[in-house]
Amino acid sequence: MKSRLNLTIEDSLLTSMKKYAEKKNTSVSNLVEAYFKNLTKPAKRETFMDMVEKLGPHNIDPKADLKELYYQNKKHGL
16 A cells, blocks of 8 residues: 655755656655665674685685684683
C-alpha cells in the first residue's frame, strides 16, 4: 500500500528534479521513495573475508613458525 506525502522544497529544486526524473524515465515520487529506501536499509555486515582483504600484504616468511612468532611478540609487548 502506498501513502501520500507532502514535501516543501524550493521551486528551482523541484524543477531540476522533474527534469532529472524525466531523463531517467521515472517520477519524482519514485526517486524520493528510492532515496528513503536507501537511507533506511540496514548496513551491510562486514564479512571475515572483507576484513582479511583490508589487512593488505604481509611480510611474514611462509616457513616461519607462527606459534613461535606469536609468543615472541607477546613477550616483547607487541
